[in-house]
Amino acid sequence: MPWIQLRVNSTEKQAEQVSDMLMSWGAQAVSFVDAKDTPIYEPLPGEVLYWENTVVVGLFDAEHKMDKVIRQLEKAAIFKNGVQYKLEQLEDKDWEREWMDNFHPIRFGQRLWVCPSWRDIPDPTAVNVMLDPGLAFGTGTHPTTALCMEWLDAQELSQSLxxxxxxxxxxxxxxxLKLGAKRVVGIxxxxxxxxxxxxxxxxxxVEQQIxxxxxxxxxxxxxxxxxxxNILAGPLAELSGIISAYVKPGGLLALSGILESQAQSVIDAYAAEFEFDPVAIKEEWVRLTARKKV
Structure with a gap:
């Protein structure tokens, strides 16, 4: 099916309202793009942050009456000083297949693979986690997840909690669990x-073990x-008391979702109770691992 993309220049305060408008006018999907390449690394738990200069992108069926959408957009009260927008035709592709083709089995360490359900398993004798991309964070493609997966692969987890x-x-x-843990508690x-x-x-x-x-x-x-x-540096530091309490004396701790510039502040939050290993770095992200003092 051919598609038309409407890109609307907005601000962080307007972005959600513009998104709602585009959806009410018939957009099949809406996404947000940074207009000026300004990174956002660390929203608080449950918080959604937009860029100061946000482009709201609406995806419409190519047969949709876009002239009506544009008239509504130009009359919208939130754009007191006029609105900047751009209409683009998108190539007619099988977008679901295009999306699926971007995900391949990924290997972590020596034993561990993450495999999408529509791909062949590269090594049936390996430890294979079957996982499809979804709305919840964590497919193995992000450096922080990869750092944690590589660390888990190197541990002896037999019968562990x-x-x-x-x-x-x-x-x-x-x-x-696939690597031998007895039980997992997820929060x-x-x-x-x-x-x-x-x-x-x-x-x-493994649903009976989690x-x-x-x-x-x-x-x-x-x-x-x-x-x-594997969350973010701010919550890791703020919740250090809760997270630390879950580790038994002599137990292991792995923290990620941390930028290199944030590593020391997170270490400081845990240093009284833990002895840290050298920092592991992938791209601009780090993983911190430590053993709890006895």
């Missing part, structure tokens, strides 16, 4: 992540052999 703090898609907990602030983790655990046949909780329901006195937390 693992806490996946900020479980997202469940990829880290599922990988831990996330997003109910959709809990649903995604359960669905992915079921697809991988427990999933929103923060209000998370176990209070649990102590695990291994805790992994």
């Amino acid at each position: 693992v806490v996946d703090f900020g479980c997202g898609s469940g990829i880290l907990g599922i990988a831990a 996330d602030i997003d109910p959709q992540a809990i649903e995604s983790s359960l669905a992915n655990a079921t697809r991988n046949g 427990e999933l909780y929103l923060p209000k329901d998370q176990p209070a006195s649990l102590q695990a052999d291994v805790v992994v937390a």
Whole structure:
């Protein structure tokens, strides 16, 4: 099906309203693009941030009456000083197939693979996690997830209890179970992540070994052999007391979602209770690993 793309220049305060307008006028999907390449690294839990200069992109069926959409856009009250926009024709492609073609099996360390369901498994004898891209964070393509997966692959997890703090898609907990962990507790602030983790655990046949909780329901006195937390530097530091308490004396901790410039501040938040290993770096992101003092 051919598509038309409408790009509307906006601000962070207007972006959500522009998105709602485009959807109400018939857009099949809406996305947000940074107009000036300004990075946003660290929203607070549950917060959605837009760029100061945000382009709101609406995708319309090519037969949609775009002249009517443009008239409505130009009359919109939020654009007091006029609106800047651009209409673009998109090449007629099988967009679902195009999207699927971008995801391939990925290897982490020596034993561990993440494989989309529509691809052949490269090594049936390896530890294979079957995972399709979804709305919850974590497919293995982001450097922070890859750093955690590589670390898990190198650990002896046999019969261990693992806490996946900020479980997202469940990829880290599922990988831990496939690598020999006995039980995983996953915690996330997003109910959709809990649903995604359960669905992915079921697809991988490990749903009986994983427990999933929103923060209000998370176990209070649990102590695990291994805790992994792939979230962001701010929440990692702010929640250090909660995360640290999940690690038993002598247990292991892996933290990621951290930029190189943020690593020391996160280390400082945990240093009283943990002895840290050398920092692992992938692109601009780091993974911190440590053992809890006895």
